[in-house]
Amino acid sequence: MKIDPWGSVRIEDYSKLFDEFGIARFEGMLRKLPDAHRLMRRKVIFGHRGYEMIVDAIVRGEPFAVMSGFMPSGKVHLGGKMVMEEIIYHQQMGGDAFVAIADMEAHSVRGISWRDCERLGVEEYILSLIALGFKPEGHIYFQSKSRTIQDLLFELGCGVNFTELSAIYGLKSDTKISHLTSVLAQSADILQPQLEEFGGPKPTVIPVGADQDPHIRLARDVANRMRMFFVEAREGYISIRGKDIDKKMLEKLEQMFDCKSKLYEAHLDLYGDYTLDEVDRIVREFEIKLGGYGFIPPASTYHRFMSGLTGGKMSSSIPESFIALTEPPESAARKVMRAKTGGRVTLKEQQELGGIPEDCSVYDLLLFHLVEDDHEVEEIYRECVNGKRSCGTCKKLAAELITGFLKDHQDRREDARLRLKEYEVVGVI
CATH class of the missing domain: 1.10.240.10 (Tyrosyl-Transfer RNA Synthetase)
Incomplete structure (x- = not known):
């Protein structure tokens, strides 16, 4: 089964997404949410990746973010309204909301002029988003005009190569460089809410249609790849492994834990009552002090596509x-x-x-x-x-x-x- 974010593929069997791509069923989240959205209750939102941490943040009143974007290539229709409603729902539940107008994608993939990207972005998408209830404290931006996105995009590009992008998206050797850049810009969009200027690492959910899952998989992979340390539970202890970190840094990290520990050349093992989440939080804080990002892999929700009024999938060409x-x-x-x-x-x-x-x-x-x-x-x-x-x-x-x-x-x-x-x-x- 091939998922193409830029194609017109109609997903006939959503169960394949669970089996072939590891998307989890959303039903188990419903009983945990204090006020599930209409699209959740009606199983229009059918799947997720890592949404448990968003539910925990909502229930505990802890910081989290919601982020999604819109490619300004034509009129906003009811499919876009679904994503807008999901963003607004999470904003109402306490999330810091981010919305990208993906003009870099529209320009590189669809050939939309920069002037039309701005016009469509404002007239079609931003005005409808606000009309539906998006609050002013949220963040709305055009990819090409955000220096934060440009800088993060460049950093992420240092750790991703064409072979990996080709494997995820099925890109051919004649794919334009600007297209590749727009793909990395979307990973930057997804990870931006976790930057220090926005409060640092936090659970972040990306509401999307199922065809956008390649962007989520890439961003989750990149989030892990940008980490300086890896924390994992072993039988009876928790292990912290450094990535290109010398032993002196591990020695400093060891001092932040009040428990029995054992230090090696490339990793530190902890024996005590710390939970995995507690250790990971401390390690993230330490990583940020060293100039790292401490990204948490983003969560995502997936909604079903509406049927086109003429049958099949909705199409901007019809x-x-x-x-x-x-x-x-x-x-x-x-x-x-x-x-x-x-x-x-x-x-x-x-x-x-x-x-x-x-x-x-x-x-x-x-x-x-x-x-x-x-x-x-x-x-x-x-x-x-x-x-x-x-x-x-x-x-x-x-x-x-x-x-x-x-x-x-x-x-x-x-x-x-x-x-x-x-x-x-x-x-x-």
Whole structure:
């Protein structure tokens, strides 16, 4: 199974992501969260990597961050809204929020001009993000205008080679250097919240669609690679191994622990009551004093893709397949009324056999975005599969709700335009 962040691959079997890429099922996180998001409760967010540490931070009221980004290559649609909602949810739960406008990626991969990157970044993405509830204390920036990202990108590039990127992304030998640079810029985006200027190492979650997992895997690998020390639990003790560290540094590190220890040329073993997390925290603090980063591998959540209104995956090249947050509400309503459903050929067959909501773009609209009440969504599902609900009924409901949502959202976007200066977006004067 190949996952391409820049392709138009439609994932038919999400279970393969668990088996082939090591993504964990999200269901186990639900009972631990004090207030799970709608997309989590409805299993739209289906998988994660390392999200346990985010749950712990939320429950304990400890620092954590949320980060994701948007490539400004066209109109923002409902798929982008999902990511925005996930960012805003984690910000509301206490996370320090970071949003990248990935103009380097748009310019190098899609050929979008810098001027259009800035225009689309502000007009399409940033205004909608603010309209949906993003708070001013969050961080919004354009990759190409952030000196912090440029510096971190360069440092990360010292530890990654083309062969590794090719293995992760399936890149060919004719891949442009600027494309490779934009890939590393995304790792810099993901790790930036853990820099000292933003409070140092902390659990960080990256909400993405499943097709973006290669970026997560690279960033997690790079985070480990940038460490100066490796901490691991052994049977009866904890071992700390230095990376290109002389014995004198290990001697200084040894003095920070009040327990029995044994020092070797390249590693230090601890025997005592320290937990692995406690040792790792102390080692990270020591590493930062030496000029290191002490990165924690980032966590991630993965959401399912909405069905395109015309069937298959949403595509920017097929306007009828998606609903943009900036398009006229009447246009969106017309698209809904023409959308592909999971209904039967005739009303009689629908009543006898029931519909197939799992194969219905209109039901996806209701499930993902338009109906807040979980019980109402469940009732719609039951009535559909039992043949008690027609496709026309759902279409009319969805058309009415999308019209109302877009009118309200576009009013909020105009208010966001007036408030834009509150947000100090890096790259926008």
